[in-house]
Amino acid sequence: MKDLNLYTGKRIARRNDGSFLHGSGQYTDDLDPADMLHAAIVRSPVANGTLIGFDVADVPSTATVLGPDELAEHVVGDLPVVWKLEGQWQERTPLLDTHLRYVGQPIGIVVAASRALAEDAAEKVILDIVDLPIVVDALEALAPDAPLLYPDSNSNVLAAFEAGDTEDHIEEVFAAADRTLLTTIHIGRVHGVPMENRGLVVVPSPSGSLIITTSTQTAHAVRDVVCEVLGKRQNAVRVVAPDVGGGFGLKDHGYEDEIMTVIAAVVIGRPVKWIEDRNESFLTTTHARDEVHEVEVAFDFDGKLRGLRVDAVRNAGARFSIFGGGPLFAAFGVLPGPYKWDAIRGYGRLVATNTMSTGAYRGFGQTQAALVRERAVDLVAEALGRDPIDLRVQNMIRPEELPYGTRTFIEYDSGDYQSAALRAAELIMEPAWPEDGKVRGVGYCCYVQMTGIGNSDTNRAIGLDIGGFETADVRLEPDGTVCVATGVSPHGQGLETTIPQLVADELGVNIDDVQLIWGDTETTPYSAYGTAASRSIALGGGSAVLASQKVAEQIRQVAGTMLEASPDDIRLTDGAATVAGTNVSVLIREVAKRASQGFGMPEGVGPGLHARHAYDPPNATFSYATHACRVAVDVATGEVVVEDYVVVNDCGVMVNPTIIEGQIHGGVAQGLGAALMEEVLYDNNGQPLSSTMLDYQVPVSASIPDIRIEHMETPSPFTPGGMKGMGEGGTNGAYACVVNAVMAALPDADNSTLHTPLTPARVWEAAQKRKQLD
């Protein structure tokens, strides 16, 4: 156990800001190895067709072109899908397929001395394509006569699965309830839009080994895919994540165009760089959501929530992304939220269409679950004439009922959901509403977020083919400085600061002496996720705490020998090992030096001070929050302004509240964007309509109000250190909260169906269409 808490919980300014503020960050595109060539990708211009010709006759000889046939010579397998749901037949997805199923699908690669020359040359490639009929909308793709994306299969349904209670049980609960309500929620397709696009630099060596530097959240997972599909040995491929300009779930795997770049570098035998441009990103970096949920809620006249039944169709795109239908599965898991229900049931279908794949994006289905549930709860409150917070609090799991097993087989850990909800309601109602004739509404979202996902056997049980552990490796160098190698991979989350905060406290050293090492398969422990799924502080942090505790014990042992005292009496603080209650001490750097020499080591310790811990958690952790916001709606134009925003958040022990608040701010902005403005659109021919930042609107500063945050701090009963993880929570809360506020501002509007984002046109239309009173 740590002897002093000097850093954990403190608002320590980030330690790596300087390089970004002075322009010395090193992102993928900043690399310029000697002899490097540049690549451009030849992509499908059609949404469905068969490629029958790839003519390179007009390509200048200064460029090297690799078409589907040349590329295929280097490939030994298709792309893996690591999440396998019940009834899922697509367990791998085709690589280098001549059946083109979406606009932007990579077909070939052109390499030249500069990007401009590579692009010029790529334009000279002539494609011969036989057009096939196109289907873009998931519901249309379900029709019996819809074009089939995979003609060998008899339907476009890639997977269909059930979650939660049985049909019989839900029927029983619905029959016994006083009343039921039905609503349809269309969840728009979104793009995560990291500010840095994808890209990689591949440096081959004559011995056949490779160094791949790439903008990724997860260097190990990229190596997994590259080696699997190219038949390479993992110990000969080094993948490095340098500074990464945002990921948000999109950079969670190796993409087809990236694999083409690797092949090109191997074939040519020189370093090759490919950097995605913004247009390519909108076309071919995974999209997310695009779902239609038929939602039915059962309740009693006294406000008791009884049952929730959801029939959801998710547009999977042309093929599964690496996590397959996982986001919809995860959505059903957290559908209950903080409430007690008698029955919950989800039925989900993943449908193939001629669009880009939908995959992971901040929230991973939990954002949609929050919208579906919180809309349903608001409709119940409205039907009963109840205050929305009052009704929520009535139905919430109480602190003394935790741990609590949900109808979806999840066990919530700890917290006080009611207090968060009541406090948020109080805060949002404090400021007086302006009297300017505008229509206003307040909306809420109460959620419980599954974070710190694990453990490994649970992953296996739900069809997820990767481990749920994280590993840390902590060592003291001979001079007493500390290196912490971690499998998680920060790209904005501040782990370069927060993990050393934890380690410095465990070891009793100065944080300036602790360095985090991440994002390099050669120097860091294996991690299947890297940084994703709000796991990093719970699992990356948790493993660092456990490894540090082992090292602290080694320090106590060696110091005990040096000081002729019992290790149990040694306290580690301020860089010194001190015998408790005395001023007899030795500097930790002296202990490190002694251990590095191996002189007079106690039994079972050293030489050296070094420990590794793989932490496979007993259970996932569960953060929670209530978000509340006030919006003003201009009914004449449909424009929505979010005027005030409140978050009461509990993510367990906070390592650094400033960084947590930053994560909430960014998450709220993304949830608000999806609620009001962000939408990826295609026309009926599968041609993308949102392929620039002018068409796909990301919030600017004017869209985001100041955000008032209050913290609660209920430690996780599981995580060493008590942290729960929270990176996606802001998005989960904001999406539903903003939508609910808009609908609350328009009490007479027809709310039987809803379509996000609530663009001005949709809001204007809703305001015109009065609801039918029954």
Add this chain to the structure above:
Amino acid sequence: MTNERTVEMNVNGRDYSLRCEPRRLLSEALREDCRLTGTHVGCEQGSCGACTVIVDGRAQRSCLMLAVQADGSNIETIEGVGADSETGHPVQIAMHQAHGLQCGFCTAGIVMSLVHAHRNGISRQDVTKEVLNGHLCRCTGYVNIRQAIDAAWVELEDNK
């Protein structure tokens, strides 16, 4: 390429003489020819502001300018800002203290616009309401960047 032109420019106090195709963007010339990679490219279309630099005293999106247009110009990039002081420009200090950056990719462009506004005495109100809206940041939700602006402008407005 045969149609290369010579472009002479001074960047951060240092003279460069470059051979550029006419189509080469200023952002490309700065990043690839001058090897000043602190200037980032997020869209190459004028939408995101990541590539903002100061050209002859004006904040400019370097992806919307050709390198040849910058011939004879004095340019300042993120690498030159605050380089003359131990702690950096007040905008850099404030961004750090207010946690105004996360992944750091948008940061250089935002700092350049803010530094330009700070030097030209543009009011805090105008910076927050106008200048900042010309930039996209996907990580921070802008809340802490506005905090940083407030902090960096305190001294400026006090001196008025």
